[in-house]
Each structure stands twice: as C-alpha cells, then as structure tokens.
Amino acid sequence: MQNKFLGTGQAGFHPLRKIKVIISGLYFAVITDFSVAYKLVLSILFLIAAFYLRRWVDFEILLLATALVLMAEMFNTTVEALCDFVETQHNEKIRIIKDIAAAATGVAILVWFVVLSIELLRLWRFFIDS
Numbered sequence: 001m002q003n004k005f006l007g008t009g010q011a012g013f014h015p016l017r018k019i020k021v022i023i024s025g026l027y028f029a030v031i032t033d034f035s036v037a038y039k040l041v042l043s044i045l046f047l048i049a050a051f052y053l054r055r056w057v058d059f060e061i062l063l064l065a066t067a068l069v070l071m072a073e074m075f076n077t078t079v080e081a082l083c084d085f086v087e088t089q090h091n092e093k094i095r096i097i098k099d100i101a102a103a104a105t106g107v108a109i110l111v112w113f114v115v116l117s118i119e120l121l122r123l124w125r126f127f128i129d130s
Contacts, residue, residue, distance in 0.1 A: 029074050036073045039066070039112065046119055053126065058119055065115040072108035076101045 029036045043066035050059040079101040083094045 025074070029070075029077065033073065033077050036070060036077075039069055039073065042116070043069075043112075046116060049123055050119065053123075055122075058122065061115055062119060065112045069105075069108045069112035072105040076105040 030040060031037075043062065047059060047062050047066070050056075050062055080098055083098055087094045
C-alpha cells in the first residue's frame with residue numbers, strides 16, 4: 001500500500017488487499033495473544049445469546065464493547081512490540097510508554113467487563129423468570 005505522504009510503497013488501492021491484511025492481522029492477534037483470544041471467544045458466546053434472544057440493543061452494546069477491548073489489546077501489543085524493537089535494553093521512557101498503553105487497555109477491559117457483567121445478570125434473570 002502506498003503511503004500518500006511519503007510516496008513509498010506500492011501504488012494503488014485494492015479493497016480486497018486491505019481486507020486480506022485485516023483478516024491476517026486479526027488472525028495473528030488471536031493466535032499469538034491469549035488475552036485477545038479469550039476475550040473474543042467469551043464475547044462471541046454473549047453475542048450469540050443476545051442475538052438468539054433478539055435483544056438487539058444488548059447485542060450492539062456487546063459488539064461495541066468487544067470491538068473496543070480487542071482494538072485496545074491489539075494496539076497495546078503493537079506498542080509493546082515496537083518499543084521492544086526500538087530499545088532492547090531497559091529504558092525508563094519505554095517503560096512509561098508501555099505503562100500508558102497498558103492503562104488504556106485496562107480502561108477498555110473495565111468497560112468490557114462491566115458490559116459483560118450487566119449482560120450476564122440480564123441473561124440470568126431471563127432464564128430464572130422463564
């Protein structure tokens with residue numbers, strides 16, 4: 001893909017190539033990062049339940065929370081990998097950068113956990129009342 005600002009890379013925009021890169025990146029994140037994999041699997045289970053029960057707003061909120069936490073996890077993994085690539089020795093500035101990236105991920109995980117907990121309570125009530 002060509003960088004429009006630097007003029008580097010291959011010319012042209014190919015939507016199918018973009019989709020292939022997206023799928024490849026997601027596959028790599030799921031296979032190599034357990035925190036991405038378990039959050040994706042757990043979220044899919046809750047999404048299936050919300051879809052089956054036709055709770056569309058819950059489904060959409062779960063979908064957004066899942067996307068948020070997966071993006072945060074993948075960005076955090078990317079920041080950590082780049083920091084380790086740039087500086088292999090201990091560096092206090094790199095530690096601060098990694099801590100900030102981890103904190104951002106922690107906020108996303110907290111939101112995801114709250115949404116899943118609320119949905120779990122709703123599902124619990126639904127099955128108990130049925």
